[in-house]
Amino acid sequence: MAVTIKSQREIELMRESCRLLAIVHKEMEESIRPGMSTLEIDTLGDTLIRKLGCIPNFKNYNGYPASVCVSVNDEVVHGIPSKHRILQEGDIVSLDAGLIYKGYHSDAARTHAVGNISEEARLLIERTRESFFAGIKMAKAGNHLYDISNAIDAYIKPFGYGIVRDLVGHGIGTSLHEDPQVPNFAQRRRGLKLQAGMTLAIEPMINMGRADVEWLDDDWTVVTEDGSWSAHYENTILITEGEPEILTMY
Ligand code: CO
Numbered sequence: 001m002a003v004t005i006k007s008q009r010e011i012e013l014m015r016e017s018c019r020l021l022a023i024v025h026k027e028m029e030e031s032i033r034p035g036m037s038t039l040e041i042d043t044l045g046d047t048l049i050r051k052l053g054c055i056p057n058f059k060n061y062n063g064y065p066a067s068v069c070v071s072v073n074d075e076v077v078h079g080i081p082s083k084h085r086i087l088q089e090g091d092i093v094s095l096d097a098g099l100i101y102k103g104y105h106s107d108a109a110r111t112h113a114v115g116n117i118s119e120e121a122r123l124l125i126e127r128t129r130e131s132f133f134a135g136i137k138m139a140k141a142g143n144h145l146y147d148i149s150n151a152i153d154a155y156i157k158p159f160g161y162g163i164v165r166d167l168v169g170h171g172i173g174t175s176l177h178e179d180p181q182v183p184n185f186a187q188r189r190r191g192l193k194l195q196a197g198m199t200l201a202i203e204p205m206i207n208m209g210r211a212d213v214e215w216l217d218d219d220w221t222v223v224t225e226d227g228s229w230s231a232h233y234e235n236t237i238l239i240t241e242g243e244p245e246i247l248t249m250y
Pocket of ligand 1: 107108169170201203234
């Protein structure tokens with residue numbers, strides 16, 4: 001599938017889709033407390049998405065059974081919410097959610113602290129977020145796609161963390177996943193040229209230990225192979241001639 005360039009009308013719809021998703025994320029973040037189940041977060045997110053008149057785009061996507069991916073500690077992404085999985089003080093929890101507004105998709109993720117967390121966990125979350133901002137400094141028309149990937153890699157490398165390679169960011173629009181793929185690790189080439197009107201989901205997934213991941217028997221949950229903790233930070237962004245617009249910011 002080709003990379004799509006959004007028209008002014010489509011950009012307005014993407015902006016609104018992403019603005020609504022930011023509201024959902026903020027509510028979910030504020031709900032987090034030790035003792036709650038990961039299913040409660042999914043229920044909250046699902047309910048709010050529908051109350052806003054939107055559709056959760058993850059639900060039933062390739063059979064995914066929930067509206068929010070809730071991934072705890074060594075779970076990297078795509079954790080399945082469960083009433084039996086109770087958040088504990090000191091955990092870190094990654095929330096990944098998206099929605100469809102008038103046919104247009106949004107996608108964003110954050111990793112949050114559950115109560116007080118260790119300094120090394122706090123730094124992992126902070127540096128994962130910073131790697132996104134290092135990446136999107138390069139995200140403007142005339143630069144190339146892999147300038148983003150290379151900048152994320154260069155930011156993370158000095159910390160010795162593992163950058164997940166098996167999952168990548170993506171174009172987004174009338175589908176959740178459009179071309180191009182957006183890797184978070186260094187590429188040999190510069191890739192396609194960025195153009196105003198492209199919308200991308202940029203989403204570094206960073207492990208405290210090694211980069212290797214594996215899939216649990218539920219066929220969804222991605223965990224680190226070495227058991228180290230992992231953080232995720234994702235926004236849907238719009239490429240412009242100048243600075244990128246971070247459409248899902250809150
Ligand atoms: Co995504």
